[in-house]
Amino acid sequence: MDVIVLGAGLTVIFAALLILLLAVVSGGGGRRGLARALADIDAVYAPGAAQGRRTALSGTPHSRGPLGRAVTLLASRLTPNWAAVWLQRTLDHAGNPPSWPPARILEAQGWGLLLGVPTGALLGLLLVAVRGLPPVSTLILGALAGGVIGLWGPYLLVLNAAQRRQEQLLDTLPDTLDMLTLCVEAGLGFDAALQQVAAGIDGPLGRELARALQEMQMGKRRGEALRALADRTTIPELRNAMMSIVQATELGIPVAAVLREQSREMRVKRRQRAEERARKVPIKILFPLVFCLFPALFVVILGPGILRIIDAFSN
Structure with missing residues (x-):
């Protein structure tokens, strides 16, 4: 049935x-x-x-x-x-x-x-x-x-x-801002510096910068292209950096000073993320240590003694 x-x-x-x-x-x-x-x-x-x-x-x-x-x-x-x-x-x-x-x-x-x-x-x-x-x-x-x-x-x-792609963007963001700051301080315009950085950096952030540069070459305003780049990501640091550059270009503030400050802030945040990951390591190791390593150590160290105690009581 x-x-x-x-x-x-x-x-x-x-x-x-x-x-x-x-x-x-x-x-x-x-x-x-x-x-x-x-x-x-x-x-x-x-x-x-x-x-x-x-x-x-x-x-x-x-x-x-x-x-x-x-x-x-x-x-x-x-x-x-x-x-x-x-x-x-x-x-x-x-x-x-x-x-x-x-x-x-x-x-x-x-x-x-x-x-x-x-x-x-x-x-x-x-x-x-x-x-x-x-x-x-x-x-x-x-x-x-x-x-x-x-x-x-x-x-x-x-x-x-x-x-995974957003994590790659976050990892390459400080170096990208450093390269962009060096190019602008060396005398290049922002578009030319963006082109040099996009050509010299591999990975998703380089492709995103190349796409923003291509949009600007096709007639889109610089602010709109950078805002679109920020909308395609979920990283607050990248959004803040792009919005700061947009505001600097619209208000007439020197872009090099803004990029230098953003680079300094990105380096501080990268160090903070590294310290945070380092402090999480003991907690992550705790569970494998307790459930995998400690039982094997107990068996090796206490096993012979327990067997002798059982043998003594049995006799």
Whole structure:
């Protein structure tokens, strides 16, 4: 009887997924031709607009084949608007990797959902066989858990990439400001100094400076380009530095003095971060020390004595 109930539950789940997939494919035709091309251009060159973000997530220009488009549409229908906006902003923080556009992330979400539901159901079936849990509720909960993990797993990967990139930006910020200060004090203009720094520094901060410089060469004002650079990051120090440079250029204050002060402040904060990390090391070492090293030491040191005491009392 239990086997029949489990088989019926799996059949119902797969049938529901198939009906949902067919409904999405038949009802979500999307836009074609020039409208989709304009939406893609807007999503690339104006990622700050919420409508552009949602449009980029709704299209399927990067999907492969009809099945890929179907799973992408399925994921887009199940993804709320706030999650779509959050995804595009997180992709901006991650540097907008060309190999992971929003449509491909949605496709990964769809495949994760379709693979996570049966995987979770099989794990629930295993728990039923091993632990003797209620079959129907365990099967449904396992399928739901697998679907949630498969649907939101790509978001966690994007968030991890964005956090690692922001840490790289923070690590290279003091040296970048020092180089920019030296170039400006040597007599170069701010744009020329920015070009030298962008060409001489590897990593995400160099690419961000090169992008801001390119935007200025295309006609955008310096303040707008630097504000856009600050909006693409989550680092307060970088935001403060960019806003200070913008205010200095708008108010006529010498940029070299502002950069020198910002460089001095960045060095102090870098030393403070190093001291903070050093003070956290004893706390992080405590748990491996207590649970891994101390038991082995106790066994080696106290083990022979305990064996002798047991032998003496037994005699």
